[in-house]
Amino acid sequence: MTVRRRTALGPLPAWAEIVVLPLVNIALAFVVVGVIVAIIGIDPFHALRLLVLGAIGSSESIGYTLYYATNFMFTGLAVAVAFHAGLFNIGGEGQAYIGGLGCGLAVLALGDVVPGWFLVPLAIAAAALFGAGWAAVPAWLQAWRGSHIVITTIMFNFIASALMVYLMVNVLIAPGSMTPASRAFAASGWIPSMHDVLRAAGIPIAASALNLSIVLALLCCFAVWVFLWHTPGGYALRTMGHSPEAAVYAGTNLKRTTMVAMCFSGALAGFVGVNELMGVHHRIVLDFPAGYGFAGIAVALMGRNHPLGVMLAALLFGALQQGGTELAFEIPSITREMVVVIQGLIILFSGALVHLPRPWLQYLFASRY
Amino acid sequence: MDEALTFFLLTLASMARVATPLVLCAMGGLFAEKSGIVDIGLEGKMLMAAFFAAASAAVTGSAWAGVGAAILAAVALAVLHGLACITYRGNQVVSGVAINILAAGLTVVLGTAWFARGGQTPPLTGSQRLPSLFLPNAGDNILVYAALLSVPLTWWIVERTRFGLRLRAVGEMPFAVDAAGISVAWLRYRAMLICGLFAGLAGAYLSIGQNAGFSRDMTAGQGFIALAAIIFGKWRPLPTFGACLIFGLLDAMAIRLQGVRVPGLGEVPVQLILAMPYLLAVFLLAGFIGRAVAPKASGVPYVKEH
Numbered sequence: 001m002t003v004r005r006r007t008a009l010g011p012l013p014a015w016a017e018i019v020v021l022p023l024v025n026i027a028l029a030f031v032v033v034g035v036i037v038a039i040i041g042i043d044p045f046h047a048l049r050l051l052v053l054g055a056i057g058s059s060e061s062i063g064y065t066l067y068y069a070t071n072f073m074f075t076g077l078a079v080a081v082a083f084h085a086g087l088f089n090i091g092g093e094g095q096a097y098i099g100g101l102g103c104g105l106a107v108l109a110l111g112d113v114v115p116g117w118f119l120v121p122l123a124i125a126a127a128a129l130f131g132a133g134w135a136a137v138p139a140w141l142q143a144w145r146g147s148h149i150v151i152t153t154i155m156f157n158f159i160a161s162a163l164m165v166y167l168m169v170n171v172l173i174a175p176g177s178m179t180p181a182s183r184a185f186a187a188s189g190w191i192p193s194m195h196d197v198l199r200a201a202g203i204p205i206a207a208s209a210l211n212l213s214i215v216l217a218l219l220c221c222f223a224v225w226v227f228l229w230h231t232p233g234g235y236a237l238r239t240m241g242h243s244p245e246a247a248v249y250a251g252t253n254l255k256r257t258t259m260v261a262m263c264f265s266g267a268l269a270g271f272v273g274v275n276e277l278m279g280v281h282h283r284i285v286l287d288f289p290a291g292y293g294f295a296g297i298a299v300a301l302m303g304r305n306h307p308l309g310v311m312l313a314a315l316l317f318g319a320l321q322q323g324g325t326e327l328a329f330e331i332p333s334i335t336r337e338m339v340v341v342i343q344g345l346i347i348l349f350s351g352a353l354v355h356l357p358r359p360w361l362q363y364l365f366a367s368r369y
Numbered sequence: 370m371d372e373a374l375t376f377f378l379l380t381l382a383s384m385a386r387v388a389t390p391l392v393l394c395a396m397g398g399l400f401a402e403k404s405g406i407v408d409i410g411l412e413g414k415m416l417m418a419a420f421f422a423a424a425s426a427a428v429t430g431s432a433w434a435g436v437g438a439a440i441l442a443a444v445a446l447a448v449l450h451g452l453a454c455i456t457y458r459g460n461q462v463v464s465g466v467a468i469n470i471l472a473a474g475l476t477v478v479l480g481t482a483w484f485a486r487g488g489q490t491p492p493l494t495g496s497q498r499l500p501s502l503f504l505p506n507a508g509d510n511i512l513v514y515a516a517l518l519s520v521p522l523t524w525w526i527v528e529r530t531r532f533g534l535r536l537r538a539v540g541e542m543p544f545a546v547d548a549a550g551i552s553v554a555w556l557r558y559r560a561m562l563i564c565g566l567f568a569g570l571a572g573a574y575l576s577i578g579q580n581a582g583f584s585r586d587m588t589a590g591q592g593f594i595a596l597a598a599i600i601f602g603k604w605r606p607l608p609t610f611g612a613c614l615i616f617g618l619l620d621a622m623a624i625r626l627q628g629v630r631v632p633g634l635g636e637v638p639v640q641l642i643l644a645m646p647y648l649l650a651v652f653l654l655a656g657f658i659g660r661a662v663a664p665k666a667s668g669v670p671y672v673k674e675h
Contacts (some may be wrong), residue, residue, distance in 0.1 A: 040482040088462050124613070147654040148600065150409060150462055154593050155647040162644035170638065294470055301463065324574030335481045335488070340474030344467050354455035 012361055022350060029345040036341065038334060044209030047327060047334065054326025055319035063194065063208025063328065069318025070210075070275045074216040075296025076303060076310040076317075077224050079270035083305045084228055085261035086241035091138060092269040092293030094160030095131040099270020100277050101164065102130025104182060104284035108172075111186030124216065124274050131270020132263035134160060139262030143255040147264075157293070168286055182284040189280040203235065210288040211279035213271070217314075220268060227264070228307075237261050269293060291340060293300050298343045301351040317343070325342045380449040380621050386579060388617025390415065390571040392516040394595035395602075395609050396523045397567025401447075401497070402599055404560035405666035409465025410450050411568055412592025413472030418443040418572025420476040423490040423509050423583035424483065426497040426576075436512075436575045440569035446472070447565030448558075455557045458502060458670035469592075477585050488504070488585040512574040512607035519567065524606040536560060540664035543671040545557045553671045563634075568592075590647065604664060612653070616646050 012021065034044035057064050075092045082089035089095075106126040110119055138152035168180040175183075194210040228234040240247040240257050248254060276288040299317055303309030324339035349356070394411050401408040418439035426435030440526055446468050453464040477488035499510035527533040535556055539546045543553045571591075576583040596615055602609030623642040630636050 036478070040478070047668070073593055090466060141651070141655050145655040147651070147656065151597055151654060152651055154590070155597075155651045158590050158647040159589070159644050159651075162640040162647075166638050166640035194496035201386060276447055294466075297463070298470075317373075319510055333482045333485070335478055337474045337481075339476035340470060342474075344469075344471030344474055347463060347470060348449075348453070352459035352461075353457055354459060355457045 010362065010366060012358070012365060016361060016365065018304075019102040020079065020361060021354075021358065022304065024301065024361065025350040025354060028347060028353075028357065029342065029349040032092045032341050032345050032349075034342045035339075037334070037338075042331060042334065050327045050330050051320070051323035053323075054330075055323030058206065060206035060208050061322055063206060064325075065315070065322040066194075066214055067208060067210040067275070067280075068321040069314045070214045071272050071292045072216045072295060072314035072321075072331045073214075073221060073311060074268050074271040074275070075292045076314050077220055077296075077307065078265045078293075079296040079300035080303065080305040080310055081228070081237075081268065081306070082261055083300055084241045085237045085257065086244070087139075087142070087258065087261055087265075088150050089135065089153055089262065089265045089269075090150055090294070090297065091135060091156050091266070092287050092296045093291070093294070094153070094157040095266040095269035096272035096289040096293050097157075097160045097164055098134040099127040099131030099267070099285065099286060101167070102270060102275025103127035103273050104172075104185075104277050107185045107189030107278065108182060108284075113191045114145065114188075116188035116190075118302060120191065120278070123189060123278060125270070127273045128267035129270075131273075132267040135260060135262040135266025135269070139259050142262075143258040164286065168284065168298070172284055174283075180286050182356040185278065185282045186333075189278060190282055191274065193279070206244030209280045210213070211275065213275035213279045216271060220271065221311050223305040224268075233257075233260060264355040269296070270315040290341075295343050297351075298347045301347055380618075380625065382508075383621040383624065384512055384614065384617040386617075387447075387620040388578070389513045389516040389612045390574050390591055391595050391598060391613040391616055392610060393512070393519060393567050393571035393574065394592055395598045395613055396516075396519045396606065397544075397564040397571070397608060398595055398599050399523060399527070399609060400536070400560045400567075400605065401457070401564040402604055402667065403536050403540045403664060404557045404663055405543060405669065405671075406450070406454055406557055406561065407461045407465065407668045408450065408564060409462050409596070410446065410468035410592075410594055411465075411564075412588055412590065413465075413552055414443040414446045414568035415468035415567060415572040415575065416469075416476055416586070416588045417472040417594050418569040419576035419587055420472075420480060420572075420583045421488070422573035423493060423576035424480070426493055427484070427491045427582075430497055432499045433499055433579050436570070436573045439576075440566055441572035443569030443572060444562060444565035447561040447568070451558050451561040454670065455554050458531075458672065461668050473586060476583070479585065490583040493577060493581045497577065498581055499574075508579065510574070510578045512570055512578050515570060516574075518603045520606055527606060532559075537664075542665055543666050547671070547673060553673070571595075594646055594650055597654055600663070601653040603662070616649065618648055619645055659664075 037044045037047050054061055056062055078092050079089055103123040103126050106123040138149050138156055141147040141152050142149040172182045173180050191211045191213050195205050195207045198205050228238060236252040236257050239250060240252060240254060246255055272289060272292050277284055295317060299310055300315045303313035320339055320342055324336055328334055328336045394415055398408050398411050421477040422435035422439035425438035426432050450464050450468060453459040454461045479488060480488040501509050502511060503509055535546060535551055539553055539556045547553050575587055598612035599609050601612040623645050626637050626642055627639055
């Protein structure tokens, strides 16, 4: 009798599927991280305490957490939109890089010519356009030439990196500068920082890199939700992701939908440039995407490809990034790359090994009744 | 005349040096791909192997310990990939990406904790590195010859043995293999073990053969290039080997192009030279030179019917 019950485990209740299973997946990832930290010779609980304190311990650290979360929202949404279309966009890194080039060029070219209320939206549009353009080539190659989009987007990351180094070193470098960075943006092309805005409104908070780009990120979450679930285009996109045959039968043009999905995805990734360059650096710098594009995969997987989930996952990843930076500062033998390890493990456990704990939970739920 | 011959030989030698890790990695990837498992994680396996090779060689003083550790590290990741893709039927691309990111982070974390050199291993000298076998200072260590041997070996295993036949079958029609009473999972696991072995050798070559130590992200996309070579080689050992040689030749020529002025264009930017392999990979994969057909069951987890 017991044997029979073990083989015929029923499906999990919906709330367990949506809440418990993802939490178990993340818990597993953190258990492994704890083991790695212990191997290095550091008390995992001490490290965890430092990490949490570093992430949300002060108004300044909360500001940085939200600033990192802004980047993760952009790249997480980018990966999620492509996922819904059945496409795997690993090129967020390159699209963010080129998107930053787009908004940077717009601000450098028009900074002293047009007023800020016109320049900032224009530069944001340029970031979207450049990011989308960089995603459009692999999309075209996949739709018309049958290349594997995973490999082409990876190659485009390397190509974007080489292109940016060339442009920064040879073309855009500020005259007389030794480091490869462009001249500073005119102040009309800056995105206001959150502490300035709130101080003007009479609420003093600690200075941090957090800027109004987070509003753009939240708007993007909403826009993605509306697009995917409340427009014919989003419906066609999701249909293609579920079953290309069904989409064709319903009259969807797969090639066009592939282009739409990847361009939308690339534009979202390109907004990382807005947060980083217009919000913080105020010039074009090298290597600002710093792994956000890859981390977007983890964010999307953890957020189950839903904008609300992506938002929550981005907050957790922002906290990890900020906490990890503080942790590396406190304990020299731990580097910031520990955050990369955590991201990799989260992709592993909430993506590839997502079915690992399911039988355990099924057994747990089955034995209760 | 002598000068031309020297130039030719030097280019040939540097092509062999660059192509060696690509060939080893591609032959490993071929086994995984033939069995129906997409292995984006080649890059991560190679990186992890390179790190453990250099770390073990630095600690023990023996290059052979390095090779052993590299194989163990890559095989461990290959088994992890197998666990995710074969046993738990997860998304193979996601698993590969996870392995790549994990390797990129873990190598730096462990390297910093153990050697405190910002993710690098100590520079290796003497017996800690693989010696040249026949030509002094040419860098023709044993793994270069292993790479050359791996091609006919892979061809023979895949095309001429019973295991190879089953391997090809499991990548095309796993249910037929299952119906014949052969375990799909065990076949695919064996393919992953072989893949890990080759990726391990490729990683060891990078850090204790070609270079004298590990530096962060030292694979620089070569795992992906190897994957592109497999696709361009239409999942067959000899054409894949040819594709690896094209990448090697391009790299060897690119190194010689540095600083050379091309008439009408001026000096070739070094970044363009660095981006050439990636551009070539995109171009080759775009099917401008013939279209490739992947194993049919590629990327599809097998669910045993009851």
